[in-house]
Amino acid sequence: MTMSNNPQLNRNGELQHLLTTEGLPASILLNILDTAESFIGVTERDVKKVPLLRGKSIFNLFFEPSTRTRTTFEIAAKRLSADVVNLNIAASSQSKGETLLDTVNNLSAMHADMFVVRHSQSGAAHLIARHVQPEIHVINAGDGRHAHPTQALLDMFTIRHYKLDFHKLRVAIVGDILHSRVARSQIHALTTLGVPEVRVIAPKTLLPAKVGRLGVHVYHQMEQGLKDVDVLLMLRLQNERMLSARLPSAEEYFKYYGLTQEKLALAKHDAIVLHPGPMNRGVEIDSAVADGKQSVILPQVTFGIAVRMAVMSILAGN
Amino acid sequence: MKLVIKGGRVIDPQSQLDAIMDVFVAAGKIVGVGTVPVGFHANREINAKDLVVCPGLVDLSARLREPGFEYKATLESEMEAAVAGGITSLACSPDTDPPLDEPGLVEMLKHRAKGLNQAHVYPIGALTQGLKGERLTEMAELRDAGCVAFGQSDMPFTNARVMMHAMQYASTFGFGVWLRPQDASLANGGVAHDGEVATRLGLPAISVCAETVALSNIILMAKETGATVHLCRISSAEGVAMVRAARQQGLPVTCDVAANHMHLSEMDIGFFDSNCHLVPPLRGLSDRNALRAGLLDGTIDAVCSDHTPVDEDAKLLPFGEAEAGATGLELLLPLTLKWAAEMRIPLVAALAKVTMEPARILGIDAGHLSPGAAADLCIFDPDQYWKVEAAALKSQGKNTPFLGMELQGKVKYTLVNGNIVNQG
Numbered sequence: 001m002t003m004s005n006n007p008q009l010n011r012n013g014e015l016q017h018l019l020t021t022e023g024l025p026a027s028i029l030l031n032i033l034d035t036a037e038s039f040i041g042v043t044e045r046d047v048k049k050v051p052l053l054r055g056k057s058i059f060n061l062f063f064e065p066s067t068r069t070r071t072t073f074e075i076a077a078k079r080l081s082a083d084v085v086n087l088n089i090a091a092s093s094q095s096k097g098e099t100l101l102d103t104v105n106n107l108s109a110m111h112a113d114m115f116v117v118r119h120s121q122s123g124a125a126h127l128i129a130r131h132v133q134p135e136i137h138v139i140n141a142g143d144g145r146h147a148h149p150t151q152a153l154l155d156m157f158t159i160r161h162y163k164l165d166f167h168k169l170r171v172a173i174v175g176d177i178l179h180s181r182v183a184r185s186q187i188h189a190l191t192t193l194g195v196p197e198v199r200v201i202a203p204k205t206l207l208p209a210k211v212g213r214l215g216v217h218v219y220h221q222m223e224q225g226l227k228d229v230d231v232l233l234m235l236r237l238q239n240e241r242m243l244s245a246r247l248p249s250a251e252e253y254f255k256y257y258g259l260t261q262e263k264l265a266l267a268k269h270d271a272i273v274l275h276p277g278p279m280n281r282g283v284e285i286d287s288a289v290a291d292g293k294q295s296v297i298l299p300q301v302t303f304g305i306a307v308r309m310a311v312m313s314i315l316a317g318n
Numbered sequence: 319m320k321l322v323i324k325g326g327r328v329i330d331p332q333s334q335l336d337a338i339m340d341v342f343v344a345a346g347k348i349v350g351v352g353t354v355p356v357g358f359h360a361n362r363e364i365n366a367k368d369l370v371v372c373p374g375l376v377d378l379s380a381r382l383r384e385p386g387f388e389y390k391a392t393l394e395s396e397m398e399a400a401v402a403g404g405i406t407s408l409a410c411s412p413d414t415d416p417p418l419d420e421p422g423l424v425e426m427l428k429h430r431a432k433g434l435n436q437a438h439v440y441p442i443g444a445l446t447q448g449l450k451g452e453r454l455t456e457m458a459e460l461r462d463a464g465c466v467a468f469g470q471s472d473m474p475f476t477n478a479r480v481m482m483h484a485m486q487y488a489s490t491f492g493f494g495v496w497l498r499p500q501d502a503s504l505a506n507g508g509v510a511h512d513g514e515v516a517t518r519l520g521l522p523a524i525s526v527c528a529e530t531v532a533l534s535n536i537i538l539m540a541k542e543t544g545a546t547v548h549l550c551r552i553s554s555a556e557g558v559a560m561v562r563a564a565r566q567q568g569l570p571v572t573c574d575v576a577a578n579h580m581h582l583s584e585m586d587i588g589f590f591d592s593n594c595h596l597v598p599p600l601r602g603l604s605d606r607n608a609l610r611a612g613l614l615d616g617t618i619d620a621v622c623s624d625h626t627p628v629d630e631d632a633k634l635l636p637f638g639e640a641e642a643g644a645t646g647l648e649l650l651l652p653l654t655l656k657w658a659a660e661m662r663i664p665l666v667a668a669l670a671k672v673t674m675e676p677a678r679i680l681g682i683d684a685g686h687l688s689p690g691a692a693a694d695l696c697i698f699d700p701d702q703y704w705k706v707e708a709a710a711l712k713s714q715g716k717n718t719p720f721l722g723m724e725l726q727g728k729v730k731y732t733l734v735n736g737n738i739v740n741q742g
Contacts, residue, residue: 145520
């Protein structure tokens with residue numbers, strides 16, 4: 001039956017786990033962004049460490065392969081002086097038949113303070129959060145198609161950095177919304193932070209059935225969808241979409257939905273372009289745009305570390 | 319033994335009876351309702367004051383998990399659960415391991431069930447060998463072994479031609495064909511209704527089309543072959559509308575709905591509650607409302623428990639990996655009563671959906687209180703609340719979306735062939 005309480009918040013309404021951007025008050029999201037701001041200085045110093053999480057053990061539980069996200073979490077934890085253990089579980093105990101919760105219970109017994117979890121199934125992080133001891137914090141680093149909240153928060157940080165205010169923006173998310181945990185988390189974060197117009201642009205085969213109910217405007221053509229947009233959030237396209245007959249070819253996708261300079265010109269002249277990486281150049285984005293002056297894709301990566309430091313330090317303090 | 323059930327509110331949907339009276343049982347049969355048979359001297363009495371006395375419930379869909387899945391449930395545990403829920407006859411699905419596709423397996427199951435002296439078990443035979451959807455089973459042999467109808471459980475046909483021939487062959491002998499309408503390729507990989515919740519939670523979805531496309535095939539083939547079709551566990555408003563239209567055309571199509579689906583919708587999945595991972599998926603609120611209305615207007619004939627005990631570990635997984643299904647035998651009566659109360663339907667009409675109607679679909683003499691009928695009875699307290707929790711359930715499956723909730727309607731006695739097989 002429906003649980004009325006938010007599984008991410010503790011009794012005092014503070015962040016206990018970060019599982020999704022959905023249902024979190026704007027004040028919590030903004031606090032994460034503000035805290036991340038204070039860590040930007042740390043990441044630019046010679047000695048890039050603060051002792052906030054000294055003595056804490058953070059376990060990176062990656063049930064799905066990932067290099068980039070796992071690395072940024074590892075760097076963030078180390079800059080907070082935490083001890084980090086990386087577990088690439090896709091290749092170990094799961095293949096021996098151990099269940100997800102068995103794995104988590106074993107690691108809890110090693111006195112973990114925080115789990116950073118990536119899993120191929122939607123809801124995996126919620127399941128773990130529901131079964132860990134109350135003193136352990138869970139950060140969702142991507143669960144199936146459901147959520148990737150730290151990615152969305154670093155995108156929000158990047159948007160605020162360049163655009164200063166959320167309340168006058170028109171934001172378009174372009175690409176495979178259906179399979180994207182990033183898109184879902186971006187949509188909830190953007191609407192919570194007061195962005196008045198969020199658009200999604202995709203062919204019908206890459207949109208979930210009730211996407212409109214998430215509070216977005218749906219477009220199927222770039223020409224209309226990109227008009228007067230301030231921020232473009234591009235999504236990665238997986239090759240599987242061609243195999244599952246959702247798209248005919250990467251080439252046709254690029255022609256109609258790939259971001260080129262020509263299509264970018266439809267947006268506002270000072271629009272910024274974000275991408276969660278890794279990029280498929282020539283599929284969802286043209287190199288000229290990815291490397292162009294409106295691209296903020298590399299700053300995103302830098303901000304990502306500060307945002308993850310912020311999330312970890314806030315959770316550890318609650 | 320001669321037994322009198324005294325002073326209960328006797329409800330018999332078949333005769334539209336709803337009155338305070340006594341029921342007299344002798345030699346396993348009902349010998350009188352209201353009037354004492356000549357020369358009747360009871361040697362046992364059940365005081366049914368403030369209780370309802372009705373025909374034992376007939377359940378169209380229960381998985382007993384034997385043979386093959388004894389770690390999930392055993393025949394003993396599930397038969398005990400059935401009578402604890404007031405169920406005295408049940409149809410069991412062929413998706414055991416091995417599936418019920420050979421007469422020997424069916425005879426064994428009937429024999430095992432009979433030895434337990436509890437509810438009557440009516441096996442649904444596999445329509446195709448191994449439920450693979452490729453080659454027909456020996457249906458006539460299976461019928462002689464005890465199968466009352468034939469189906470595919472949740473397994474698809476490899477192609478439409480096999481399905482057509484299966485229906486033709488079954489109708490040659492007048493056997494009922496039980497099918498759950500779902501197109502396998504459209505449903506492929508889905509775990510939740512293609513609606514707001516799956517959109518929000520990023521769950522692989524099953525569209526309503528998966529049901530309606532399959533329904534369309536079944537209805538057209540039923541028309542062509544003349545097969546008597548029973549549609550299992552319909553889930554959508556559009557599906558209900560299609561069944562209504564087919565029946566208006568005079569097609570011999572019957573239909574049931576699972577008790578959970580009359581009360582729950584996709585919204586109940588909340589934050590990935592794997593107890594709400596069901597087959598078919600819980601759909602939208604408007605679908606749920608159409609199912610409730612369809613049951614009321616008779617488009618849907620019966621409510622079934624869709625009893626699917628799942629062991630606990632199989633539910634302690636992310637939603638999509640968790641095994642689908644819910645325990646149901648002990649919730650069929652209270653969930654039917656809940657529907658009746660919420661829809662303001664008299665008990666006599668509500669109980670028809672779990673007694674005479676499913677008995678009619680099964681083609682068995684059960685689900686009524688006529689003198690001479692087997693004394694299969696359910697005696698329950700319509701007002702008593704009980705909490706659905708692991709300790710309260712006899713079934714080995716403790717998984718249900720209603721876990722922790724209080725439900726109204728508690729079975730006090732269950733009688734099969736005049737024997738008291740459960741006392742609650």
